[in-house]
Structures are given as structure tokens and as C-alpha cells.
Amino acid sequence: MDYHKIRFLPHNREITVPDREILIRAAMEAGVHVNASCGGEGVCGKCRVLIEEGTVEDGITEQLDKEDIDNGYRLACKSLVIGDLVVRIPTESTVDSSVLNRQLTSRRTARIKQPDFNTLKEEGLFVPPVEKIYLELPEPEEQDNQPDVSRLVSNLAQQYDEHRLELNLPVIRKIPDILREDNFRVTATLERPVREGGKNRIINVQSGDTTDRNYAIAMDIGTTTIYGQMIDLVSGESLSQYGDFNGQISYGEDVITRIMYAEKPGGLEKINAVVIETINRVIEKIIQKAAIDPENISAITLAGNTTMTQLMLKVNPRYIRRSPYVPAATLYPPINAADLGMNLGTHVAALVYPQVSSYVGGDIVAGVMGSGMYRTEKLTLYLDIGTNAEVVIGNKDWMACAACSAGPAFEGGGIKFGMRATKGAVEDFSIDPNTFEPMLMTVGNVKPKGICGSGLITMVAVLFETGIINSQGKFNRDLDTNRIREDNNVYEYVLALKEETGVDRDIVLTEIDIDNLIRAKGSIYSGCMTLLEEVGLGITDIEQIILAGGFGSYVDLEKAMTIGLLPEIDPDKVTFVGNGSLMGAKMSSLTNRIRQDVAEVTKMMTNFELSETQSFMDHYVAALFLPHTDIGLFPKLKERLDVQKAGR
Amino acid sequence: MDYHKIRFLPHNREITVPDREILIRAAMEAGVHVNASCGGEGVCGKCRVLIEEGTVEDGITEQLDKEDIDNGYRLACKSLVIGDLVVRIPTESTVDSSVLNRQLTSRRTARIKQPDFNTLKEEGLFVPPVEKIYLELPEPEEQDNQPDVSRLVSNLAQQYDEHRLELNLPVIRKIPDILREDNFRVTATLERPVREGGKNRIINVQSGDTTDRNYAIAMDIGTTTIYGQMIDLVSGESLSQYGDFNGQISYGEDVITRIMYAEKPGGLEKINAVVIETINRVIEKIIQKAAIDPENISAITLAGNTTMTQLMLKVNPRYIRRSPYVPAATLYPPINAADLGMNLGTHVAALVYPQVSSYVGGDIVAGVMGSGMYRTEKLTLYLDIGTNAEVVIGNKDWMACAACSAGPAFEGGGIKFGMRATKGAVEDFSIDPNTFEPMLMTVGNVKPKGICGSGLITMVAVLFETGIINSQGKFNRDLDTNRIREDNNVYEYVLALKEETGVDRDIVLTEIDIDNLIRAKGSIYSGCMTLLEEVGLGITDIEQIILAGGFGSYVDLEKAMTIGLLPEIDPDKVTFVGNGSLMGAKMSSLTNRIRQDVAEVTKMMTNFELSETQSFMDHYVAALFLPHTDIGLFPKLKERLDVQKAGR
Secondary structure, three states: OOEEEEEEEOOOEEEEEEOOOEHHHHHHHOOOOOOOOOOOOOOOOOOEEEEEEOOEEEOOOOOOOHHHHHOOEEEHHHEEEOOOEEEEOOHHHOOOHHHHHOOOOOOOOOOEOOOOHHHHHHOOOOOOOEEEEEEEOOOOEOOEOOOHHHHHHHHHHHHHOOOOEEEOHHHHHHHHHHHHHOOOEEEEEEEOOOOOOOOEEEEEEEEOOOOOOOEEEEEEEOOOEEEEEEEEOOOOOEEEEEEEEOHHHHHOOOHHHHHHHHHOOOHHHHHHHHHHHHHHHHHHHHHHHHOOOHHHEEEEEEEEOHHHHHHHOOOOOHHHOOOOOOOOOOOOOOEEHHHHOOOOOOOOEEEEOOOOOOOOOHHHHHHHHHOOHHHOOOOEEEEEEOOOEEEEEEOOOOEEEEEEOOOHHHHOOOOOOEOOOOOOEEEEEEEOOOOOOEEEEEOOOOOOOEEOHHHHHHHHHHHHHOOOEOOOOOEOOOOOOOOEEEEOOEEEEEEEOHHHOOOOOOEEEEHHHHHHHHHHHHHHHHHHHHHHHHOOOOHHHOOEEEEEOHHHHHOOHHHHHHOOOOOOOOHHHEEEEEOHHHHHHHHHHHOHHHHHHHHHHHHHEEEOOOOOOHHHHHHHHHOOOOOOOOHHHOHHHHHHHHHHHHHO | OOEEEEEEEOOOEEEEEEOOOEHHHHHHHOOOOOOOOOOOOOOOOOOEEEEEEOOEEEOOOOOOOHHHHHOOEEEHHHEEEOOOEEEEOOHHHOOOHHHHHOOOOOOOOOOEOOOOHHHHHHOOOOOOOEEEEEEEOOOOEOOEOOOHHHHHHHHHHHHHOOOOEEEOHHHHHHHHHHHHHOOOEEEEEEEOOOOOOOOEEEEEEEEOOOOOOOEEEEEEEOOOEEEEEEEEOOOOOEEEEEEEEOHHHHHOOOHHHHHHHHHOOOHHHHHHHHHHHHHHHHHHHHHHHHOOOHHHEEEEEEEEOHHHHHHHOOOOOHHHOOOOOOOOOOOOOOEEHHHHOOOOOOOOEEEEOOOOOOOOOHHHHHHHHHOOHHHOOOOEEEEEEOOOEEEEEEOOOOEEEEEEOOOHHHHOOOOOOEOOOOOOEEEEEEEOOOOOOEEEEEOOOOOOOEEOHHHHHHHHHHHHHOOOEOOOOOEOOOOOOOOEEEEOOEEEEEEEOHHHOOOOOOEEEEHHHHHHHHHHHHHHHHHHHHHHHHOOOOHHHOOEEEEEOHHHHHOOHHHHHHOOOOOOOOHHHEEEEEOHHHHHHHHHHHOHHHHHHHHHHHHHEEEOOOOOOHHHHHHHHHOOOOOOOOHHHOHHHHHHHHHHHHHO
16 A cells, blocks of 8 residues: 655654545645634635645645645545645634633633632631641551551541541552651541531551642633643642643534544544543643642542533443433542542542533533532523533522523634634724724734634624614615625625735625624523523623623623623623633532532532523524614613714 | 473473572472472472482481482472573372362261251341442432432432441442443342441442443462352352462461461461462352352452461461461451552452451351351361361350361371372272272272372271271281382381372381371360360260361261261261351352351350360370270171181
């Protein structure tokens, strides 16, 4: 068989593959990331690459412009390798994890409210699920030669009133030598039970006194990104944080394509290995950055949506995507992190956040727990906007939740120049109402490369308020500007001309893009409305909104209300918690109270499958306008629009 | 480096080794078993091999006769390979596991009393620690899409009143697919808790109804042999049994040399792997012989002494052999058998019998539990004679126990022609009181090769009662026979001449051998006496004796009393339980009651470290006679001897 050599740019990575290999598979094998939101099925058109040297067979679909084709662009998932190649991955097709770790400046309208560690302490709740206890044991002698384990257990009882202790074989194996390493002075690490009266598991023994060094990892397993924090369980502080893109992105951008991949033979094992690899990279980084001895890490708490959780645990997710959408489990027992393939000591307990349903997962539960929503009297709307959007309404006494399939618009999916909030993404926008010339701000302040979710919202809100698009999201065809033009029968607004950009094309916002955004925000808004209706309440009953999700931290609140993504509410009642999943994982690392309460809370969280109800469809259709069919729901906006109209 | 080829006979197995390799290591690597009771330290002289072709360097110690040396015998552990060799392993240096699996004919004096399954049933105690339950679950639908695990758990509660259920990740991984394999008809396997109010672990799920197929393995991990039984948990029957020599024999014959080996770098891992290998061989055989589907094996119960248990679990045993003799643990939690390296399904629970102390281990606890001693009112003496001897005295209200280091005499160790009870071992013996000519019976009825433990006892008892040896174990120098002769200043009795034997030498019983036996039996007897004294009782208080151990089943009870190994007691009060450890493991497989009771029983078993007390030494010295310094302790024997004396 013939083999061909491929060099990928700008990575400058080489690989040799057999004749007629599909180009995107070659890239995957070479560890070169190319976006492929359809899992390589050739329909999303995201995997556009430039063939700089050599020739491929096929690779051309209607997803490519004539200009693209002439310039040598091909779709990697449709190209067959028939000779040596040099292939450039365009910047907009790659992701750059460095941007995940920069310091974010919060929005002018944002009120970031992370849970307060001091309050936790004052409430007496700073009791981590893993605690260390130092003991000085009497040395064995002829008249007292009880087994080593009994000596430890009986002294924990006598000296510290610790009872109902259990331990597993790997710990038993350590005990005889560790006890004698420092003359029977040892530190035992106890994992606290979830239930009152449950067992205290001795998960580790160390020689000497190590009680001043006890750490836990909090981790958010997102569909797109994985974030980890190193928590000091003595001081309660976060010592380091790191985020990286979930390596599974190469196997599909959303949970459905991941599940489809996992259903292929060997797919689950592969996609599991990939996420564990990312997790291990994050673990390595936060250990490095915190400069601690990993031997003193006692636990890792993980929160993720149902699919991410099952893929991480290598639990077949195929029934999640099939009606009636059944997840494998709600609660998972503590698992040895090492058994999951994590590069952590064999004693480290992996504590997994429970799920409510197939589409309301551990990430949302973590947010509800970590934000304290489950303990408040206030009627709260909790909204997490990520690859999917999840809504929870309720307070300490009851909760209703639902997931809305918003589509990937907020993360750049389905938007012609959509991209994640990485370097070069347009994140803020204003317009001259007379010349219609734009003013752009990009992430990293470089030449624009595309539009991220929060930029898109701002852009559409501004275009709508200035009357450049109407409530149906259509451009005013009568304006005197060449910024608005028709291309291939689609109207578009030219945001930046080719020479102004960091890519090699004009960056535009099309009516199709706007339509996709309207569908996405319509889905979320109607999700909230339907859920409220299901529980017999209205918008005005809501006493606070908690916004979560990376997206939630960037978004301009007023603009989000302008397009009708969020109900119009006093901005003071809105708080952003940032990554709710990570925050919940962190809070759980600090207080075992959350683990004790969470099973009851998930039982209390009634799940509604909205997408299939008539009520949701009615709300959805009504929400497919800017801001909504019923402008009366947005009184302040109406007032502004009326003033403007009067002014013209 | 030079390499040399070695061929081992009679195995005809070849291996190539580097120059100056030690011969016994080469044999080990070639998988050729050579006895080495000292672990290869060159002091036991057991590894005598015949160099048929080629030459070795060294290999000669005082353990070899001049005749041996002239005939080409060398000690394998002291021989360096310096050229190609053909080496024959003499029959007496090998073991033959087939003998372990022959049908034993019990002794005329034996009353084998295995615990009765029907009684167990009548008492309502036939409740195995692992039970199967068949369920028909409602299929998920839109209005009932709870997670798969919740569906299983809630239906176990509703349909069978099963609560406090828990399950681990490997089982969760199975559930989604298994539920759908036969339309939500499933069989769940539950492992019952040790404590009332404890958790019921769901350890397996299978599609369809498999409740009529549920099996458990009972296994005795002996220092010398490993026996397994396949138990049908539906009928309570034993379906198959198989025994094999513990592969660790090659690393030392007793627990001390095994521990010493385990202390070398990598030694624990190696010696653990070896016993797991033997266990897996036994498992394979009993599965084969029972002709069952291994998928339906739910548990394996293992009983072994403290060292064997720790080696099997890969728990460092070094502190067992050092004062104050501390074992790692008393109780071990249920462990996944697969995690221990056993070739069993990942769901199979390994249940390990608890230990009392370093020298009263799970094998004895199993005997005490399985024989029902722990539930009887009768004051009982339980005696297990194996590589070591363990004594338990007590009843359902209290128990005292101790181990005696009897030495390996009962298994052929320290006896010039000592051997295990394998083919060719002299097991019965009588003598013509006039001609002093012997009459021998051997295991397998072949030419004699040596003397096994029960044969030795009978021989010494007969020689003593006929006045050929005196109460100090010395031969009567005045008898007119060439059967008794002096060789190298040691008196010996010629049991068989070279040409009558299956080996190539005269088989003799020496005064040194007799002395070793007297020391061994003295140790056991004084162990019993000291323990009785410690609890303020005497021999006459004992209401029954339970004898355990392979040895216990062969021994001639009357002869054992004659030499003073056992106290003189009405033979009707003595029962043999055979392999007490295996029996206990089996009983535990049939009734969870034993697991529930055993922790309390081990707490109740007071351990006495006899060997270091003055009282034991006094008793021991007094017992170094046949049958004892105080013949008054053996009134019936005294009567017989008096009658004989009068008759002469």
C-alpha cells in the first residue's frame, strides 16, 4: 500500500498515512485540532482547510464558495489523501486554550457573585468531605499486639470519637509500613459519609503530621471546556485554576454527536480516554501552578452534564439521546480517581455530582447547590447558557427544571463567522446611526476574525434598537449604505472588510445568522416561560435571576433583554456566578453539607421535558421576534423604542 | 556472556541460562519444581538433584553423604551452572498434586463429621451471602423516564421490599444495556451486609431470569495446598472439588521463609502472583468439573492463615514474624475478586475470613465457625494440625486460642526420609515383636519412598509399645536384629532396604527423626495443656475434641494418644472435620449468618502467645517423653504397658 506524508501548518506537525485516508482523520491522528461540529459527517462545513501543496481528491461541497475553492480551500472531512500534502488549518478553524486562562474583565452590567467562604465558615459549614486527623498511636508490645488496622481504628475512636470507620484493601496495604515509618505517628484522611449514620471511610494514611497540607480539586467537565481549581482545604482558598478545551471537541461539538461517536465500536472507550486525557492535563497544570505535593490531594469533585458525566465514567450514553431520554443513574458512589484513569494517588476519592435527567445534569445541580439557591427563600430563576441552556425555577422548598436545545449559536455555531470568545472575536459593537459604520472591540484587541456569542447579542440588539433590522430580524432594505448588501440572495451587514480582518475574507453578519440567534434566544425565553407556566407563576413573581455559564459572564445584560433572551427585570436582581458547575464543585469541596443535601435536592428537582409540549411550541413561536411578539412583556424597551420613533 | 542449556528429567524440559546461574533458579524459571524448604538458603538439604550429564561448580555441603556425592548428587541451590547439563530431579524431591484429589478412605478410628446442610436449612439459615432476585421492570416512557439505576432500585424496593441498596461503577456501567437486552426483565445479584442495617450491594445484573443458576466458590488457601469447591447456592450441594499444591512452596515450605522471601525487593509481588496463579488453576478446574457457566458465579469465600491471607491480598507480612507479631488487619472488606487477579467476573465478591492474630488465622476461624463450635454449649478442644498447629478451647460463650510452632515433622520436614502423604509414603506400619521385621503400607501401594506424618506417628507408637524404643525415643541397643544399626553415630531402624524401595537408598527411621517427632508432638500437647491451664481447666473438663487438617483425617487416633500427641480421651468424643478451613469457607457460602457472627466471634477469641511463657516451657519439657513424663495422664496406655511388661 502507498503512504503519503502530510505536514500541518501552522503546527508544523507531520504524519504519514495510507493512500486514500480521509484528511480529517489524518489531522485527528496527528493531534491537530480542526473544528468538526457534525462529527465528520460533512454537513457542518466547519472543517475548511487550505491545501498549500499537493492535491486531494474530492473535498468540495456546497459549503464552500467558488472563491474558497479557487483559493485552494477544501473540507477536510470530504478530502481523500492521494499524495504528499502541506495543509494549513485556518485560524478560525482552530481553538486556542490560552484565551481560557486570561484574566477576564467583567462587564459593566455584571454583578459577579461567587459564594462567600467566610459566610460558610461563620455558618459552621466549613467541614470538607475529606478531613485529616493526626494521631500518636501507642507502639505495639507483647501485651498489646492487636492488628495494625485495629490499632488505628480503635485510637481514632478513643482519641477523636470517630466511629463507623471502614477502609479498603489499598489503604490496608499501606498501613503496616506507614505506621512504622515515624514511630506510629500518622495522619489519617477520612472521607465523610453522605448520610448521617453512614460510614467514615479511611482513604489514606501518611506518616507524621500532614494535617496542614490537605487539598481538593474542583472540576467542571464541560462539553466545550474543562476547568479545574486546586482548593486548599485548610485555608479554604483556591490556589490555582486552569482551563482547557475538552479534547472530545474533535469528535463532535455537541453532546449528540459525541453520543453518536460513543455508539460506534470502540467509540466509548476512545472518547472516554480523550476526556480523561484533558482532565489529566488540567490536573497537571493546577498542581504545577499551586506548587503542592500531589500526595496531599485527597479528593476531586467533578460536575458535568449528564452526557459528559457518563462519558467520563465510561457509562454508555446511547439512551440519553433516544426518546424517552433515560440517563444511566442519578447518584454515583465515590470512585477511586485512579480507577477512572486520573493521574492522582490511588487514595483520591472522585466525587461526582448527581444528575436530574438526561438534559439537566450535574453541572446544573452543582450551580443550584453552590450558588445556595437550594437554601434561599427567594423565588429564583437559575439560567445556565452553554452549548445547551438549562433553566431552574424555585427556591429551598421546590424546584422545577428543564433544558432547552438552544443550538450552538451562542458559541458561534450556525453563525457564518461565528467563533468562540477567543482572540479576535468581536465581543462588543456599536454603530453610527447616521453612517451605519461600525465600531468593534475584539477579544485581545486584534484584527477581527469572527463573532462570539456575546458580541452577536450586542450586535443584534444595537442593530434592532437603531432600526437597521426590524423585529423579524430583517435588514431595512432602504438604507443608504454599502455596509448592507445582498450576496447569494442573502442580506448581510459587512462588519469588516477583508483587509481589516485577521482572516482573508470580509466578515459579515447575515440574516441567516440573525435568524439563528432569534431561534436560540427564543428557545431559552420560551423555556423559561413554559416552565413558569407549568408551575403556575409569571415573570413578575421572580425575585432574582442567577446567570451561569462562561457566556453568562460576558453578556451585556441590557442587550440580552433587548433581544428578548432574558425577561426584562431590574438588573440589580440579576447576579452572574460565572462557571456554575465549577463553583458548585468548589463549594462541595469545602463543605460536606452539600453532599449530604444534594440527594434530597435532586429528588426535589422536578424535570419537565419541554421540547415536546404544545405549550412550549406556542411560547417558542411567539418568541421568534425581537424582542417578542408581545412587546408589552418588555416595557422599558418599548418605552425606549417609542422615544426613538418619536425622535425620528 | 556465555549461555548453557539445561535439560531437566523426568520432565524433559529445557532452558537456556547465562553462565554461573544458580541451578535451582534455572529450575524455577523452567517451571520445574524442586523442594526447597529453606527458600534456597542452602541449609535444608532438600533440593538434592542428580547431575546426569555435564558438571556443576560447588553444590556440595554436609547435607550430602559421600555416597550421594560419588553418585553425582548435588544441592541445586548451591550449584553453579558452568556448562550444558542434564539434571534429574529425584522423585522424592518433587510433589505430585494428583494424590491430593484421590478418594480418601478414612481411618478405622475416624468419625468424619462434616456440617449438615439439611440442619442448616431446617434452622432457616440457608441464606447465602449472595442472592439473586428476578424482576420485571416497567419499561421507560415519556411520563416515567427515571434513570435506569433508579428504576432497578425502586422496583427492588417496591416488589421485594429490598432497601439500603448500593452499587458500584462497574455494575452501573452494565445496567443500561442489560436492562434492554430482554425487555427490562433482569436478575439482580445482591451481596448481603455483614451487619444488620448495613447496605445490600447490587453486585451484578443479568438479562432474563437466571435465579436457578447461582454459584459460589469456597477456598482454603493453605501453606502447602490450596483446595477449592464449587457450591450450588440453589441446592446447597458441592458440585466439584480440586486441590493443588500452593505454588509458593518453591519459595519456602513454611510461612517464615515465605515472609522472608516477600521481604526481598519485588518478593511480595512475585509470591503474590504465584499464589494467585495456583488459585486460578484451582478455579479453572472446579469450573470445568462442575460444568457451569462462570458468569453465574457470584462469590468466592477464602480462608487461610494470617500469612497466606496477607500474601494473597498483597499486604506486607513482615511484621508477622517479628516480635510482637502484629498482623495487618483482623477484618477485610469484601473485595472484587478480579482486583485480586482472580480469573472471575468483575462482579464476583471475594469474602475473606478474618484473622485473630499473626498465628491464629482465618483458617482456624473458618474451622471454628464452620464446625459450629462457636454455637455449642459443650466445652470443645479444636485442634488443627498442619504446617503449624493451632489450638482453640472454649464454646459459644468464650474461646481461648494459641498457635504452636510444631515444626514441619508432621509433613515430613526434619525427618530423614520424611515426605508428604503422596504416592510411596509409608502411612501404616506394624512390627513382628519377635523378629522385629516390619510390615509397611504405602499411599498408592507402591514401593516405599519415605515416611509421611501419620505413618511416622504410627511407627513411633508401635516401636514404643513393643519396647523397641524407650520413653525417651532411644532404640533398645540390646535387641538381636540387624534392622537396628548405627550409622555415623546415629542409631536407626531400617524400614526398607535399597532394593525394596522406590528410591535408591535404604529407608530408615533415625533417633534424630524420633526426637523431632517428640518435639513436635510435645509442642502441640503442651500448647493444649498450657492453654487449658491459662483458662483454669484440665483435660477432664473437655467434652469433645474436633480434629482438623488433612493430617487430622489420616491419623490413627489411638496411636496419636500413645505417643502423647493428643490427650487420652474417649475416641467417641473425637470427630474429624477434615479440612476445617475449606469446610468453614463452604459453610460461609451457604449462610450469611456466619459472616454476621464472625466479627463478634473473633473479638471473643482471646489469643495467647504461648511460646514465650515459662508455663509453656515447663509443659513442653515434661512432654518430651513418650507419651509424657507423667504417664498417669495416659491411664489406658499405662494399663496396656503394664500388661505387656507383666507378660514379658
